[in-house]
Amino acid sequence: MSDRTTAELRVAVLGVGMMGADHVERITGRIKGARVAVVNDYLHDKAETIAAGIDGCRAISDPLAAIADPEVDAVLLATPGPTHEAQLIACIEHGKPVLCEKPLTTDVATSLDIVRREAQSGTPLIQVGFMRRFDHEYSQLKTAIDDGVFGRVLLAHCVHRNPAVPPSFDSSMIVKDSLVHEVDVTRFLFDEEITSVHIIKPSANPSAPAGLQDPQIAYFTTESGRHIDAEVFVTTGVAYEVRTEVVGEKGSAFIGLDVGMVRKYSTGAAVGDGRSRAGSWGGDITPSFTERFGQAYDTEIQRWVNAVRSGVNVDGPGAWDGYAAAAVCAAGVRSLDSGRPETVEMIDRADIHAVAASVSGV
Ligand SMILES: NC(=O)c1ccc[n+]([C@@H]2O[C@H](COP(=O)([O-])OP(=O)(O)OC[C@H]3O[C@@H](n4cnc5c(N)ncnc54)[C@H](O)[C@@H]3O)[C@@H](O)[C@H]2O)c1
Numbered sequence: 001m002s003d004r005t006t007a008e009l010r011v012a013v014l015g016v017g018m019m020g021a022d023h024v025e026r027i028t029g030r031i032k033g034a035r036v037a038v039v040n041d042y043l044h045d046k047a048e049t050i051a052a053g054i055d056g057c058r059a060i061s062d063p064l065a066a067i068a069d070p071e072v073d074a075v076l077l078a079t080p081g082p083t084h085e086a087q088l089i090a091c092i093e094h095g096k097p098v099l100c101e102k103p104l105t106t107d108v109a110t111s112l113d114i115v116r117r118e119a120q121s122g123t124p125l126i127q128v129g130f131m132r133r134f135d136h137e138y139s140q141l142k143t144a145i146d147d148g149v150f151g152r153v154l155l156a157h158c159v160h161r162n163p164a165v166p167p168s169f170d171s172s173m174i175v176k177d178s179l180v181h182e183v184d185v186t187r188f189l190f191d192e193e194i195t196s197v198h199i200i201k202p203s204a205n206p207s208a209p210a211g212l213q214d215p216q217i218a219y220f221t222t223e224s225g226r227h228i229d230a231e232v233f234v235t236t237g238v239a240y241e242v243r244t245e246v247v248g249e250k251g252s253a254f255i256g257l258d259v260g261m262v263r264k265y266s267t268g269a270a271v272g273d274g275r276s277r278a279g280s281w282g283g284d285i286t287p288s289f290t291e292r293f294g295q296a297y298d299t300e301i302q303r304w305v306n307a308v309r310s311g312v313n314v315d316g317p318g319a320w321d322g323y324a325a326a327a328v329c330a331a332g333v334r335s336l337d338s339g340r341p342e343t344v345e346m347i348d349r350a351d352i353h354a355v356a357a358s359v360s361g362v
C-alpha cells in the first residue's frame with residue numbers, strides 16, 4: 001500500500017451504474033487527493049469503457065480481485081445492496097477502507113455480522129453513504145438543534161418523493177432503500193435510537209406499478225419519546241423532493257424548499273441574525289438525487305478521502321449506523337405486513353466488542 005498521507009489515494013469503484021458513474025466523475029473531476037485506479041462492474045464492457053476514459057485506470061472483472069488488488073488503497077462500493085455483504089467482508093479481510101453506498105447490507109443479521117467483523121479487525125474501515133449528513137441544509141439544521149435554537153425538539157415531519165423508481169422496486173424496498181434515509185436523518189439529528197416504527201398504507205397511487213404500496217407514511221418513536229412522521233412517495237412522476245421540518249418548544253425549522261433553511265422563532269433571543277427569513281415559492285425542483293444532493297456527495301467523498309489519507313478511515317456514519325438503520329427498517333417491513341407499530345430489535349452498542357471477541361471463526 002502506498003503512503004496515504006503523501007500519495008494520491010488509489011480508489012477502486014465497484015459498480016459503475018447510476019451512482020458509481022457519478023462518483024467516478026466526482027473523484028476524477030472534483031475530489032482532491034484521490035484518483036480512480038480501478039473500476040469494476042458486473043457488466044465488464046461498461047467498466048472497460050469508463051476505465052478507457054481515465055488516465056491510469058484499469059477495469060478488473062472480478063469485484064473481489066479488485067478489492068484485493070495491491071494497487072488499490074480504498075474501495076467505493078456502488079453495487080446493488082444484495083452484493084454489499086460479500087464485498088464488505090473482502091474489504092475487512094484485506095484491511096481496505098471502504099465507503100459503502102447505503103444500505104450497509106439488506107438485512108439485520110448480515111449488517112450485525114459486518115459490525116462484528118469490523119470490530120474484531122480492530123480498525124474502523126467502513127463508512128456508509130448516508131449523504132444527507134453532509135448536505136449544507138441538514139448540517140445547518142443539526143447545528144441549530146444542538147445549539148438549542150428551538151428548545152427541546154419534539155416532532156419532525158419529513159417528505160421524501162421520487163419521480164420514479166426502477167421496476168425492481170417492491171413495497172419493502174420503499175422502506176429499506178428510501179425511508180432508510182429518514183431513519184438515518186432522525187438518528188443523526190437527535191443522537192438517539194428509534195424504538196418503534198409504524199407504517200400506514202394510504203390508497204396506492206393508481207399510476208404506480210401493480211402491487212406497489214406507494215405512498216407510505218412512517219411513524220417513528222425515539223428513545224426519549226420524540227415523534228417523527230415521514231411520507232415516502234416514490235412514483236410521483238414529478239421531481240425529487242426531500243423536506244424536513246423540526247418542531248420544538250421554542251420554534252421550528254424547515255429545510256428542502258430550495259430556498260435555504262426557513263426558520264421561525266418564538267423568542268427574540270439573538271441567534272444568527274436573530275430574525276426569521278422569509279421563504280419564497282416557485283421556480284424549479286431538482287429532478288433527481290444527483291442534483292439535490294450533489295454538494296452532499298462531493299463533501300461526503302472529499303471528507304472520506306481526507307480521512308483515509310490521514311489514517312482515520314471514517315469521517316461520517318459507520319457500520320454501526322448502517323446496522324441501526326437496518327434494524328429500524330426491519331421493524332418497518334414487519335409493520336408493513338402487520339399494520340401495527342413494531343418494536344425495533346437491536347443490540348446495545350456497548351456489547352459489540354464483547355460479542356466480536358466471543359465469535360470464533362470470524
Ligand atoms: N446515497 C444515495 O442517494 C443513493 C442514490 C442511488 C443509489 N444509491 C445506492 O447505490 C448503490 C447502487 O445503486 P444504483 O442506483 O447506482 O444502481 P445501478 O443499478 O444503476 O448500478 C449498479 C451497478 O452495479 C453493477 N453490479 C451488479 N452486481 C454487481 C456485482 N456483484 N459486482 C459489481 N458490479 C455489480 C450493475 O451492473 C450496475 O452497473 C445501491 O446500494 C443504492 O442503494 C444511493
Ligand SMILES: O[C@H]1[C@H](O)[C@@H](O)[C@H](O)[C@@H](O)[C@H]1O
Pocket residue numbers: 162165177178179181234289
Ligand atoms: O437509492 C435511492 C437513493 O437512496 C435516493 O436518495 C432515494 O431518494 C431513493 O428513494 C432511493 O431509491
